[in-house]
Amino acid sequence: MSEPLVNVQSVSVTLGGNAVLSDVSLTLAPGRITTLIGPNGAGKSTLARLVLGLVSADRGAVHRRKGLRVGYMPQHIKLDDSLPLTVDRFLWLAASGPTSARRAALERAGVAHLRRRAVQQLSGGEMQRVLLARALLRKPDLLVLDEPAQGVDVAGQNALYGLLKEVRDEMGCAILLISHDLHLVMAATDEVICLQRHVCCSGSPESVSRDPAYHELFGPSAGTPNLALYTHDHDHDHDLHGDTRHPDHHHEGPCNHD
Amino acid sequence: MIELLLPPLLAGLAVALVAGPMGAFVVWRRMAFFGDTLAHGALLGAALGLALDVSLYLAVVAVCLGLAAALTALQRQRQLASDTLLGIVAHTTLALGVIAISLQTGIQVDLFAYLFGDLLAVGSQDVIGLWLGAVAILVLVVWQWRALLSITVNEELAQVEGVAVQRSRLLLMLLLALLIAGAIRTVGVLLITSLLVIPAASARRLTHTPEQMALVASVFGTLAVLAGLAMSWFANTPVGPSIVVAASGLFVLTLLRRPA
Numbered sequence: 242m243s244e245p246l247v248n249v250q251s252v253s254v255t256l257g258g259n260a261v262l263s264d265v266s267l268t269l270a271p272g273r274i275t276t277l278i279g280p281n282g283a284g285k286s287t288l289a290r291l292v293l294g295l296v297s298a299d300r301g302a303v304h305r306r307k308g309l310r311v312g313y314m315p316q317h318i319k320l321d322d323s324l325p326l327t328v329d330r331f332l333w334l335a336a337s338g339p340t341s342a343r344r345a346a347l348e349r350a351g352v353a354h355l356r357r358r359a360v361q362q363l364s365g366g367e368m369q370r371v372l373l374a375r376a377l378l379r380k381p382d383l384l385v386l387d388e389p390a391q392g393v394d395v396a397g398q399n400a401l402y403g404l405l406k407e408v409r410d411e412m413g414c415a416i417l418l419i420s421h422d423l424h425l426v427m428a429a430t431d432e433v434i435c436l437q438r439h440v441c442c443s444g445s446p447e448s449v450s451r452d453p454a455y456h457e458l459f460g461p462s463a464g465t466p467n468l469a470l471y472t473h474d475h476d477h478d479h480d481l482h483g484d485t486r487h488p489d490h491h492h493e494g495p496c497n498h499d
Numbered sequence: 500m501i502e503l504l505l506p507p508l509l510a511g512l513a514v515a516l517v518a519g520p521m522g523a524f525v526v527w528r529r530m531a532f533f534g535d536t537l538a539h540g541a542l543l544g545a546a547l548g549l550a551l552d553v554s555l556y557l558a559v560v561a562v563c564l565g566l567a568a569a570l571t572a573l574q575r576q577r578q579l580a581s582d583t584l585l586g587i588v589a590h591t592t593l594a595l596g597v598i599a600i601s602l603q604t605g606i607q608v609d610l611f612a613y614l615f616g617d618l619l620a621v622g623s624q625d626v627i628g629l630w631l632g633a634v635a636i637l638v639l640v641v642w643q644w645r646a647l648l649s650i651t652v653n654e655e656l657a658q659v660e661g662v663a664v665q666r667s668r669l670l671l672m673l674l675l676a677l678l679i680a681g682a683i684r685t686v687g688v689l690l691i692t693s694l695l696v697i698p699a700a701s702a703r704r705l706t707h708t709p710e711q712m713a714l715v716a717s718v719f720g721t722l723a724v725l726a727g728l729a730m731s732w733f734a735n736t737p738v739g740p741s742i743v744v745a746a747s748g749l750f751v752l753t754l755l756r757r758p759a
Contacts, residue, residue: 293659294658294659295655295658295659311659311660313655313656313659313660315653315655315656318652318653318656320652320653321527321529323526323527323700323703324527324651324652324709324712325703325706325707325708325709325711325712326652326708326709327707327708330708330709331652333645334645334648334649334652334657334660335656335660337645359707375656379660385659
């Protein structure tokens with residue numbers, strides 16, 4: 242097995258006097274998708290921020306491989322209207338390089354038509370995909386996504402997780418996902434870590450969904466049969482809008498969503 | 500006439516050129532009050548320079564940098580909002596500066612010139628200094644443009660992507676302090692912020708990218724300096740206020756255009 246990209250060892254974090262994480266360990270390896278799940282306030286974002294180096298640990302250690310390239314997709318970012326910024330310029334900040342690279346990254350995230358738009362005019366869902374494109378543009382060793390499925394409908398979420406798997410296969414990068422919705426994430430993840438300030442349980446999605454600790458955390462409805470695991474089969478293709486994409490029909494030009 | 504007008508013109512243009520991109524950052528990062536505070540501190544710096552008989556520019560830059568560092572430290576506490584802190588510091592330093600200047604015995608100091616600028620009094624020595632400073636600031640801004648813009652858009656994304664956030668923020672403050680020290684002769688302590696904010700605000704409606712906005716702000720600043728000097732020459736008005744009024748006039752004109 243290759244050298245881990247990030248190794249978090251028995252870390253505790255206290256923010257404003259509150260213990261947010263205690264004795265949490267986590268290893269991120271190339272080519273693996275890890276998902277953090279847990280209720281609100283469980284410390285998922287804090288653990289992700291610890292991996293990103295935005296929060297420091299009070300106890301324990303965080304080792305990052307030297308020269309690690311990270312792509313980060315935050316939940317949302319607020320941009321001041323006084324700053325005129327096109328999507329293209331916004332992407333350029335993450336990695337300079339030819340326009341074609343930025344166009345390709347936007348294409349990958351399904352939002353090529355937004356390239357010349359002002360960032361402030363984007364809807365929540367569009368902004369998420371632009372942030373994903375920006376993260377991909379950096380050709381990351383590690384991709385960290387905080388609640389990537391927010392504001393995206395179910396079909397779009399499936400497309401998104403399908404895309405993340407493709408990205409992992411192509412780039413061989415590690416992916417760290419934060420989600421509070423286990424079921425959609427299950428099919429697209431190698432390891433699930435169930436967090437409630439400490440690691441409640443972890444392992445493959447199947448084993449976590451059978452773990453009593455998981456059911457305790459998410460309540461009795463968490464594993465009912467009508468919410469069966471979603472497995473994405475690839476006899477057809479969705480784009481991120483949830484439309485079915487046909488190979489001979491090229492999706493082009495601005496989509497007018499009313 | 501041209502020998503008389505050339506030094507003020509060149510000095511004004513040096514300041515206006517740099518005030519474009521720096522003013523854009525002041526607008527984007529909502530630092531107008533912060534700039535004002537540095538400017539008020541500049542008066543204290545000038546007074547100290549006179550009292551200690553050292554270079555006025557050096558004293559102003561030193562006081563501005565000290566203020567910037569102190570404000571950054573003060574803003575870490577959460578009980579008082581940062582505009583409250585700035586209000587305290589800005590007017591305390593202004594009051595101290597006025598007192599310090601009035602205490603100078605033996606030297607005739609024109610307080611009005613510091614408060615509202617005295618562009619017509621600049622000599623060729625000042626012009627050379629201003630242009631050296633202007634070129635230095637512009638080179639640094641262009642060289643560090645992506646880092647400075649990254650931290651302005653989102654500091655956390657910038658940090659994850661490997662930008663030295665603290666260093667870039669410090670650089671921005673340092674450059675602002677340098678500019679304010681230079682601009683004290685053109686428009687004076689009380690009007691410097693307007694030369695930063697008004698051209699950049701005027702440029703906002705006409706532009707689509709940060710680079711365009713910075714550039715157009717420089718052009719507007721230049722036009723304001725030209726118009727202000729002309730107004731001062733023909734109508735015998737004070738130069739600093741004339742430049743600011745010209746800049747405001749341009750701003751009002753841009754309001755007539757539909758936003759870009």
